[in-house]
Amino acid sequence: MAMATDIGEAKKQTAAPPAPKRRPRNSTGRLRIMAYQVAVLIAIVAVWQIGLWTGTLKPYVYGTPWGVMQAFAEQIANGTLLRHFWVTGQEVIIGFVIGCSLGSLCGLMLWLSPLWAKILHPYMIALNGVPKIALAPLIIVWFGLGMESKIAIAAIITFIVAFLQAYKGTQEVDQDLIRLMKSLGATQWQTFRKIVMPGSVPWIVSALRLNVGFALIGAVVGEYISAEEGLGYMVYYAGQLYDLDSVWVGIFSLMFMALILEAVVARIEKMLDMEK
Amino acid sequence: MSIGQETVLEANEARVVYNEDSDNPVEAVRSISLDLRKGEVLALVGPSGCGKTTLFNAIAGLIPLQGGRVSVGGIEVEKASGHVGYMLQKDLLLPWRSVIDNVTLGLEVRGKPKGEAKKIAQELIERYGLGGFEHSKPSGLSGGMRQRVALMRTLAFEPEVILLDEPFSALDFQTRILLQSDVKRIIREEGKSVILITHDIGEAISMANRIVVLTNRPATVKTVHEVPWGDEVTDPVAVRDRPEYQEMFSTIWQELELTNGQQGKTMKGAA
Numbered sequence: 001m002a003m004a005t006d007i008g009e010a011k012k013q014t015a016a017p018p019a020p021k022r023r024p025r026n027s028t029g030r031l032r033i034m035a036y037q038v039a040v041l042i043a044i045v046a047v048w049q050i051g052l053w054t055g056t057l058k059p060y061v062y063g064t065p066w067g068v069m070q071a072f073a074e075q076i077a078n079g080t081l082l083r084h085f086w087v088t089g090q091e092v093i094i095g096f097v098i099g100c101s102l103g104s105l106c107g108l109m110l111w112l113s114p115l116w117a118k119i120l121h122p123y124m125i126a127l128n129g130v131p132k133i134a135l136a137p138l139i140i141v142w143f144g145l146g147m148e149s150k151i152a153i154a155a156i157i158t159f160i161v162a163f164l165q166a167y168k169g170t171q172e173v174d175q176d177l178i179r180l181m182k183s184l185g186a187t188q189w190q191t192f193r194k195i196v197m198p199g200s201v202p203w204i205v206s207a208l209r210l211n212v213g214f215a216l217i218g219a220v221v222g223e224y225i226s227a228e229e230g231l232g233y234m235v236y237y238a239g240q241l242y243d244l245d246s247v248w249v250g251i252f253s254l255m256f257m258a259l260i261l262e263a264v265v266a267r268i269e270k271m272l273d274m275e276k
Numbered sequence: 277m278s279i280g281q282e283t284v285l286e287a288n289e290a291r292v293v294y295n296e297d298s299d300n301p302v303e304a305v306r307s308i309s310l311d312l313r314k315g316e317v318l319a320l321v322g323p324s325g326c327g328k329t330t331l332f333n334a335i336a337g338l339i340p341l342q343g344g345r346v347s348v349g350g351i352e353v354e355k356a357s358g359h360v361g362y363m364l365q366k367d368l369l370l371p372w373r374s375v376i377d378n379v380t381l382g383l384e385v386r387g388k389p390k391g392e393a394k395k396i397a398q399e400l401i402e403r404y405g406l407g408g409f410e411h412s413k414p415s416g417l418s419g420g421m422r423q424r425v426a427l428m429r430t431l432a433f434e435p436e437v438i439l440l441d442e443p444f445s446a447l448d449f450q451t452r453i454l455l456q457s458d459v460k461r462i463i464r465e466e467g468k469s470v471i472l473i474t475h476d477i478g479e480a481i482s483m484a485n486r487i488v489v490l491t492n493r494p495a496t497v498k499t500v501h502e503v504p505w506g507d508e509v510t511d512p513v514a515v516r517d518r519p520e521y522q523e524m525f526s527t528i529w530q531e532l533e534l535t536n537g538q539q540g541k542t543m544k545g546a547a
Binding site for chain 2: 174176177179180181182183184185186190194195198199201
């Protein structure tokens with residue numbers, strides 16, 4: 001127990017299991033919210049455009065909404081945007097799946113060996129504290145310049161987060177439940193399967209949420225360092241050329257990707273919740 | 277079901293010390309000898325922190341004894357093996373399982389086939405008034421209902437002895453009284469032998485056949501009281517109307533006062 005709290009204190013990125021969401025009261029309420037959401041977007045673009053008209057914002061520093069749309073149309077037409085999007089998307093998804101599944105599995109399994117948990121404790125604190133992106137240059141050296149290295153960065157970062165969260169989840173399982181299972185004569189494996197694994201699900205799911213962001217950071221930073229395709233490469237390259245309209249196109253594409261992935265994770269979360 | 281002569285649980289000078297090999301060992305239970313007859317309800321009352329729960333853990337085989345012995349069904353307890361059923365203040369229901377799947381937990385652990393386990397659970401659920409809720413999640417039940425499910429989980433795998441560790445103390449007054457009478461009826465019907473830990477003297481007198489008063493930590497047996505009405509009066513509310521109830525209540529109250537007083541003195545002495 002003492003150990004669990006130690007890790008808890010050292011942990012900055014862990015999130016508590018998400019509270020159950022409130023259902024929108026009715027569909028008109030939802031529609032109204034959507035209308036406001038669109039209005040916020042329009043307002044941002046309007047402020048941007050007015051800033052440009054009045055000369056407060058310089059087009060060569062901030063880009064222009066119209067320029068962004070032109071760049072977007074152009075890159076859709078010649079297929080480059082889709083290609084970059086697809087490359088980064090694959091890196092993120094493959095890295096995310098590998099990292100989250102292996103990380104959660106290892107974190108859970110560590111419950112089975114308190115001895116190894118104790119041995120690994122300082123390493124876990126160190127891994128948790130280090131800015132994981134600092135590992136990126138090493139991984140590029142190890143895995144080369146292609147997609148593999150970006151997948152590896154995304155996978156390793158998400159592995160660490162998933163591992164720590166899953167292990168924390170096992171430590172948060174009510175000790176009285178474990179005592180109850182013991183009193184029933186349960187084996188350690190039975191306790192693991194019936195109590196610890198399902199009990200850790202909220203923590204694993206919250207790690208998935210965190211890891212959408214981490215997988216994107218991993219892939220994009222990998223592309224910044226060295227790549228020939230991908231949205232990160234596109235943003236970086238356009239930035240070097242002061243082509244800010246293309247930079248915005250890249251950023252918006254990344255936001256769009258994050259939204260899709262979040263929606264997928266939310267779906268998974270719902271499925272797991274139904275099973276509950 | 278009346279109380280038999282057969283002893284199902286016996287503790288002989290049981291002693292529990294935490295951190296025995298360290299510099300400051302903590303003696304939680306000094307020496308406790310008691311016996312539980314088949315079909316009997318034995319209540320343990322004592323000042324808080326006196327080592328009651330430690331004794332429970334030892335009986336369940338969750339912690340080792342440093343002296344004496346505990347046997348259940350004539351077999352010495354060496355490790356946890358499902359010979360006792362546990363019920364705590366927390367119902368410890370698994371939120372991700374439905375009511376029926378919570379009830380089958382102990383049976384699953386024992387390797388009972390799923391179909392059979394479900395049948396046993398279904399029967400219990402219907403017999404004790406939770407029919408229709410078998411597929412609900414615990415989060416949708418009231419505190420009293422949840423405790424009832426916990427009791428069924430305990431009954432389902434038919435342990436020889438049931439240990440109740442303040443099972444009603446988190447409930448509101450009315451639910452508590454209702455559940456006390458329900459639980460008393462159920463354990464009578466099932467012929468279960470029960471040890472009940474409680475702070476509540478009234479609960480002890482109204483539910484138990486015998487009441488063991490414990491001293492402060494390290495715990496020993498101070499006195500044993502037998503309720504005079506035996507199995508005649510089973511309704512815990514009706515019991516409270518008996519003249520002997522008041523008498524017994526104040527006797528036990530004074531005994532507990534006395535131990536608390538002593539504790540106060542020793543604490544002052546230590547300071």
